[in-house]
Structures are given as C-alpha cells and as structure tokens.
Amino acid sequence: ILSEGSSVGLRHLIERKADIAMSSRPARSEEILTIAQDGRGNLTDIDHEYIVAVDSIIPVVSPQNDMGSLGMDELAAIFSGRVDNWAQVGGADLPITVYSRNADSGTFGVFSGQVLAPTGQELSPEAVILPSNQAIADAVTEDPGGIGYVGFAYVRGAKPIDLVASCGIKLTAGVFASKTEEYPLERRLRLYVDNSELSDHVEDLLAYAISREAEPLIQKAGFIDLGVVEDDTGLESSRLLEAAEQAGDAFELGVLRQMLIDLTGAKRLSTTFRFAPASRLLDNKAQRDLGRMIDFLERPENSGREVMFVGFTDSDGPFSANVALSVGRAETALANLLNHPEAGRLTGLRARAIGYGELSPEACNEDFKGRQRNRRVEVWVR
Numbered sequence: 001i002l003s004e005g006s007s008v009g010l011r012h013l014i015e016r017k018a019d020i021a022m023s024s025r026p027a028r029s030e031e032i033l034t035i036a037q038d039g040r041g042n043l044t045d046i047d048h049e050y051i052v053a054v055d056s057i058i059p060v061v062s063p064q065n066d067m068g069s070l071g072m073d074e075l076a077a078i079f080s081g082r083v084d085n086w087a088q089v090g091g092a093d094l095p096i097t098v099y100s101r102n103a104d105s106g107t108f109g110v111f112s113g114q115v116l117a118p119t120g121q122e123l124s125p126e127a128v129i130l131p132s133n134q135a136i137a138d139a140v141t142e143d144p145g146g147i148g149y150v151g152f153a154y155v156r157g158a159k160p161i162d163l164v165a166s167c168g169i170k171l172t173a174g175v176f177a178s179k180t181e182e183y184p185l186e187r188r189l190r191l192y193v194d195n196s197e198l199s200d201h202v203e204d205l206l207a208y209a210i211s212r213e214a215e216p217l218i219q220k221a222g223f224i225d226l227g228v229v230e231d232d233t234g235l236e237s238s239r240l241l242e243a244a245e246q247a248g249d250a251f252e253l254g255v256l257r258q259m260l261i262d263l264t265g266a267k268r269l270s271t272t273f274r275f276a277p278a279s280r281l282l283d284n285k286a287q288r289d290l291g292r293m294i295d296f297l298e299r300p301e302n303s304g305r306e307v308m309f310v311g312f313t314d315s316d317g318p319f320s321a322n323v324a325l326s327v328g329r330a331e332t333a334l335a336n337l338l339n340h341p342e343a344g345r346l347t348g349l350r351a352r353a354i355g356y357g358e359l360s361p362e363a364c365n366e367d368f369k370g371r372q373r374n375r376r377v378e379v380w381v382r
Helices: 006-014 029-037 072-080 106-119 133-142 175-179 200-209 212-220 237-246 250-263 284-297 319-338 368-374
Strands: 021-023 049-061 069-071 097-100 146-151 162-164 186-192 267-273 306-312 350-355 376-381
Touching: 006 021, 006 029, 006 186, 049 106, 049 133, 049 175, 049 200, 049 212, 049 284, 069 072, 072 097, 072 106, 072 162, 097 133, 106 146, 106 186, 133 146, 175 267, 200 212, 250 306, 250 319, 267 284, 284 319, 306 319, 319 350, 319 376
Parallel strands: 069 162, 097 146, 306 350
Antiparallel strands: 021 186, 049 146, 049 186, 267 376, 306 376
8 A cells, every 4th residue: 555646546557556546536638548548448437436435625724713704716815825814805904824735735636726726826825835634734723814725534623614605605514515515625535446357355445445334434534435314404594595586487486386395394315416527327426326325215214205306407598498407317316226236125115306407506607617516416305
C-alpha cells in the first residue's frame, strides 16, 4: 500500500505497478485514453470504477469568528485575495489570513475547481500553504482572522461556514447532504482497476470496499459511507417556500399542490439517483446504489412502506415538458430497481414513480454543474 496521491495511483495503474488505484477525483481524459489504447478497458465503466465513499470540502474559520455563512462569490474573493478584511463581507474589522493546500492536492483541486475557476480567479499569492487538512484545521482554529478548507473528516475544532449560492440557496454541509450529493464542494472517493485478470485477493477487497461491512470503517476514518439513511425532517418549509416562489401559473401551482399531497408525511432517503452526462442511463454510483436500496427496503421495519421515486429536472425548457421529463427519469430509476437481479427479495413492494419538473432545485440553474445536480431522482418512503 502506497499513499502518494490520486495522480500517482493512476499513473502506477497505467504503468502496471498497481492492482488498484484510489483517487479522490475522476480519472482524467488522458488517463482514460491511455488505458483504453492499451486494450485494458474503459475506466468509466462500472467494472473498472468503484465508488466507495463521498467527502465534502468545508470552508472553516476560527470559533472566535462570528461569520456563519458566505456567498460563493465572497468565498472566491477571499481566497483570491481581492477581499482581505472580514469587514468587507460583514464581519469584524480584522485582516484575513488564507490557508490552503498546494496545487497537487486533490482537496485543492476540488476547491479550486468549484470556487475559484468559475470566476476566473486564482489562489492568492499571499495564501499560507500547509501540507495537510489537519494542519489547516489546527491553524485556523488558533487564528481569529484565518480561513481555510478541509475534508469532512478534518473539521475538528474549527468552525464550519455555510455557503450561499448566487441564486440564494443556502447549503450546509452534513452527513445527509453529503450522502445525497447536494452540497456543492463534494467529491467521490474511487477505486480504479483495469481489465487485467484480478487475483482473488484483489476481487475480495473490491467487493468488501462497497459492502455494508465496510461502512463502519469508512465512518471511523471520518468519511461518509454510501449506506441508506432516512431523514427525519420530511418536507422542509424552506424547500416548500422555494418551490412556491417558482410556481407561477395555475398549472405550476397544481404541480406544487400535488407535491404537497404526495410528500407531506413522507421521509426522504439519502440515496439520490443521478444519470451519466447527456444520458438516461444511471451513473456507476447509482447502479450500485440499487443494491443498497434493496438491502434497506428488505429490512423488517420497512415492510409495507410505500416507496416513491421522485424525479426533478433543471429549469431549461417549458415547465410542462420538464414535468414529463422528471416523471420519465423517475420511471427509469424505478424500472432499474425492479429489474435488478436481487429485486426478488422485495416481496410485496409498493412503489411508484412521480415527478415535479424544475420545482425544488438543490442548486442554481445558471451553470452546467448546477443544472446537472438538479437532474436527479430522490427516494421517499411513507
């Protein structure tokens, strides 16, 4: 076992020095192409990509800092150095010290790609570069004017900052939001293999890494496992308010009313099915989530509950067309569950597919990544 970073792991897989490469980022196009040209398979296929956990990248400040939230544009301005005093973003009159990882860090890659790159900015040359998430958390905790970013596992004594998207949606990092992949500064942790004949030991490790048995170890390490959990909050008032603000004419208000009828009293599950880009096919994580969903629904306490696959879209196109599209996506996800090889374990399953188009977005529709996050199928039970 070598711990030298995502790029090293994938390079060693390409050079046949590793059986498995672990990565906190998707394989890059040149890495995928090199493996494919060598006749060793497609790293984007489900047989070669194993998503084992998720991780959120969380902005943190000192517990002595009164700031509770920052807009994404404010965060970019701070880390680029354009804003250098907390008073400029509504805080105390205190100079800001920026703490960051170096450019080779996967954590930096996620943060830079989601925060700095969309605004065409780069990390401030005045930023203090530290070697680890823990070092950043420790430094920020002791510096009243400090700000940094760390993986979910490393918040420790620092204070997390909520994010506010450009369209006003407030985004709070937490286990449930991370499992649903609603939080924007998020990454999937992957294992990659090529199509070489794998030893029994390698195959067993891959199977174990995506099994329920591995979930406690993933949690103990501070990351977020993919096991299905239930949210006790139900249909939140803030979500209803956002949906009501979007609904304009009588048809849209009718869809909102139907959403209230369908989901009031129901509980949302953490599994959220997403699709491969420009496709109606479930992505690799979603395909394996079908098995996790079957495990959850098979539990005795879930016997007799109704399961609702609930589709949503982005706001591109007419509202009525988006409603139809959202229903179609929900039907696709439900059909995948019913056709799963293990679906026979679900005796007496009551399930239906419904959709509400662009109502209740979880991200802004202003850019591609936001629209992609809004194209989803949630799972609710009652």
